[in-house]
Amino acid sequence: MDVLFLSRLQFAAATMFHFLFVPLTLGLSILMAVMETKYASTGDETYLKMTKFWGKLFLINFALGVVTGITLEFQFGTNWSRYSEFVGDIFGSLLAIEATAAFFLESTLIGVWIFGWKKLSAKAHAFVMWLIAIASTLSAVWILIANSWMQHPVGYVMRNGRAELESLSEIIFQRWAILEFVHTASGAYVLSAFFVMGISAYHLLKKQNVEFFARSFKIAVVFGFIFSVIVAGEGHMHGADLAEKQPTKLAAMESHWETESSAPIYMFVIPDEKNEKNLVEFLPIPGMLSMLANHDMNSEVKGLKDFPADERPPVLINFISFRLMVGLGTLFILVTAVGLLLRNRLTDYPLYLKIMLFSIPLPYIANQAGWILAEVGRQPWIVYGLMKTSDAVSPVQTPQVFTSFVAFLVVYGLLGAIGFYLIVKNAKKGPDAINA
Amino acid sequence: MDLQNIWFFLWGLLWAVYFISDGFDFGVGTLLPFLAKNDEEKRVMYNSMGPLWDGNEVWLITAGGVTFAAFPQVYAVMFSSLYSALMLILFALILRGVSFEFRHQIESPGWKKIWDSCMFIGSVLPAILFGAAFANIFRGIPIDGEGIYHGTLLTLLNPYGLLGGVLFLCFFLVHGSIWLAIKSEGDLHERAKAAASKLWIVLLAAAVVFLIASYFATNLYANYLASPALFLVIIVTVLALLGIRFYLSKGALWKAWFSSAVTIIGATFYGVIGLFPNMFPSSMDAAFSLTAYNASSSQLTLKIMLVVALIFVPIVLIYQIWAYNLFKDKVGSEGYDKVY
Numbered sequence: 068m069d070v071l072f073l074s075r076l077q078f079a080a081a082t083m084f085h086f087l088f089v090p091l092t093l094g095l096s097i098l099m100a101v102m103e104t105k106y107a108s109t110g111d112e113t114y115l116k117m118t119k120f121w122g123k124l125f126l127i128n129f130a131l132g133v134v135t136g137i138t139l140e141f142q143f144g145t146n147w148s149r150y151s152e153f154v155g156d157i158f159g160s161l162l163a164i165e166a167t168a169a170f171f172l173e174s175t176l177i178g179v180w181i182f183g184w185k186k187l188s189a190k191a192h193a194f195v196m197w198l199i200a201i202a203s204t205l206s207a208v209w210i211l212i213a214n215s216w217m218q219h220p221v222g223y224v225m226r227n228g229r230a231e232l233e234s235l236s237e238i239i240f241q242r243w244a245i246l247e248f249v250h251t252a253s254g255a256y257v258l259s260a261f262f263v264m265g266i267s268a269y270h271l272l273k274k275q276n277v278e279f280f281a282r283s284f285k286i287a288v289v290f291g292f293i294f295s296v297i298v299a300g301e302g303h304m305h306g307a308d309l310a311e312k313q314p315t316k317l318a319a320m321e322s323h324w325e326t327e328s329s330a331p332i333y334m335f336v337i338p339d340e341k342n343e344k345n346l347v348e349f350l351p352i353p354g355m356l357s358m359l360a361n362h363d364m365n366s367e368v369k370g371l372k373d374f375p376a377d378e379r380p381p382v383l384i385n386f387i388s389f390r391l392m393v394g395l396g397t398l399f400i401l402v403t404a405v406g407l408l409l410r411n412r413l414t415d416y417p418l419y420l421k422i423m424l425f426s427i428p429l430p431y432i433a434n435q436a437g438w439i440l441a442e443v444g445r446q447p448w449i450v451y452g453l454m455k456t457s458d459a460v461s462p463v464q465t466p467q468v469f470t471s472f473v474a475f476l477v478v479y480g481l482l483g484a485i486g487f488y489l490i491v492k493n494a495k496k497g498p499d500a501i502n503a
Numbered sequence: 504m505d506l507q508n509i510w511f512f513l514w515g516l517l518w519a520v521y522f523i524s525d526g527f528d529f530g531v532g533t534l535l536p537f538l539a540k541n542d543e544e545k546r547v548m549y550n551s552m553g554p555l556w557d558g559n560e561v562w563l564i565t566a567g568g569v570t571f572a573a574f575p576q577v578y579a580v581m582f583s584s585l586y587s588a589l590m591l592i593l594f595a596l597i598l599r600g601v602s603f604e605f606r607h608q609i610e611s612p613g614w615k616k617i618w619d620s621c622m623f624i625g626s627v628l629p630a631i632l633f634g635a636a637f638a639n640i641f642r643g644i645p646i647d648g649e650g651i652y653h654g655t656l657l658t659l660l661n662p663y664g665l666l667g668g669v670l671f672l673c674f675f676l677v678h679g680s681i682w683l684a685i686k687s688e689g690d691l692h693e694r695a696k697a698a699a700s701k702l703w704i705v706l707l708a709a710a711v712v713f714l715i716a717s718y719f720a721t722n723l724y725a726n727y728l729a730s731p732a733l734f735l736v737i738i739v740t741v742l743a744l745l746g747i748r749f750y751l752s753k754g755a756l757w758k759a760w761f762s763s764a765v766t767i768i769g770a771t772f773y774g775v776i777g778l779f780p781n782m783f784p785s786s787m788d789a790a791f792s793l794t795a796y797n798a799s800s801s802q803l804t805l806k807i808m809l810v811v812a813l814i815f816v817p818i819v820l821i822y823q824i825w826a827y828n829l830f831k832d833k834v835g836s837e838g839y840d841k842v843y
Contacts, residue, residue, distance in 0.1 A: 130604035133557065134597040140567055144582025145589055148650070151582075155575020156800045160808055163568035166561060167815040172822070175558035179826050182554040185838035186829050229575075231801040461583035462651045471590045478594055482601060489608050 088132030094259020150459035165209035260291025310360030515775035530679015532626025599625025638667020643786030723777030740769025
């Protein structure tokens, strides 16, 4: 194993682990702000209890999200120093803006929120929660603008052997960034809704605190349905963007080898990367891929074989990730739609509640699959079309990276296990253990 | 002043603010096994940092982000050269961060002991490593013209580097013990005050040795000798250092704490001014050194980022001061419960 491979593994482990916690922070903060606002405006103690119960789970998750986020920023310097020199002008600025304009607010106010129950009025305390929710979403905006620039670099000029800033507004407002933000945030909101629905279902099944968890479920199911629809519909808009801006990712995720007109989508495919073909292609939907890519059933879609072999991403992993994400996304619309219909008599449908309980991991899988597709699908580029990942790695020693990678696995593995244990333990205990 | 100069000093300022804010957290965390005699006192120590530590840590992220944005080459070469040291800092900060949230989740002495150890390691290690890293930067790092590091983690553990580590640890111990004295009552309060006075003597000794050692181990004094007015910075820093002792003996704890903050800012600028315009000097050949001029971003980026900083840093300061003010009283006082 060389520095490049180890650094890629390490970055993948660190980012994927970090993104186990980020989506819940993004979504649950909004749900908590809604609950606390209801408390502040009605004085109904159940809403206060709800805020505190979900808040307890939120804080464990938040702590893990924060501590794993710091390592990401510094890893660009430690492991990807050539990349950092090349893009610092643009990418570094976006990270710096994220810290000053968003993350500061979130981190300062979380302390005020935790400690400030008696220092602030109910309304002011709820307002702090809103600011935390807004700041964490703003934080996501800036990070995703930075990632979008890696996916589709704009607003730069090549000068002094590096990418220098030419137009910040072009970078911030590019279509890719807006789509990526809406997609990622919606996916995060769906995950949070399923988290709340699943834990509520557990208690509703046991007929504990029925009123409390029925209310929590109802808030979450509306939220979950809305964003399941948005994430799918908006994800669909990505297809056309990919065809134009990252055709290799589109071809890889569909395992599409030959350039053809009115390209179909096969419902069942087994890719054979070695021989640059598919072993099995079954049940075609004629013209569907052309339709997705170009809004025209008869249009031409470029196949992988028309790209140089050293500019193609791996096929199988992207192919599987894409199908997982889309399949699960469709399922989310279905189950939340059913939930909307049943929302006022949930306890009469134990089977549905059971399904919801066991659905908690699914949006986590969908979120991770989406990121795998985004990042592995961009390979071999670190900045699409501009810089290859292999040229981006730091001139450091293999044993250093090997040691840090093992340390990441051990520390993150332990923290993940502890975090999971604590969240499950507190979730099972229910709201009675909380002193309101 | 051109943009590179402005950013160079802003860069120094961000590090200084990080050291005065998270610095007292490191001090309190390091003192945890020594000053607290029971769980209640430990909780006071945790809660003295509880509402503020997270916001403090973002100054590090901002200092890192600004290095990335304004001086990409420094960011790239500094963090890849100091790979192992930085990884140790990051893992330490991870352990410290989760300790706050995890420790109080389970009522078991063994469980709490784990997180107390993490809090201690997560505080003492960054304190020493930041000091060692900066001292080594003052001294020069073995990097070649390609920004490739010719050394190991042990290269950083030379006497001057270690001295820097000890000095930083002393700064933070004094800073943290005064903070704890402000935040606590009874025995713990008395112990924290006594510790501050004793540690101050160690700090004074470390500072004097460091000032002298810097003359022999680094080029820091060249800028001072070229413009002797700069010695004022050192004089003010030393006065602030003496002020800590003066205010401690009068029992004026907040004033002592602010003196300590001024001392840390002064000490940071002592180094930053001495370095100028170097940011990451090479010990192999001065031509390989990264400076504010040869390692900066484009003028456009520096300009835009300056506007961003001038707008947002004051806003951040306003709400952080508001948060500090909200929790300025002792832990356990009206409305300031022991959450952790």
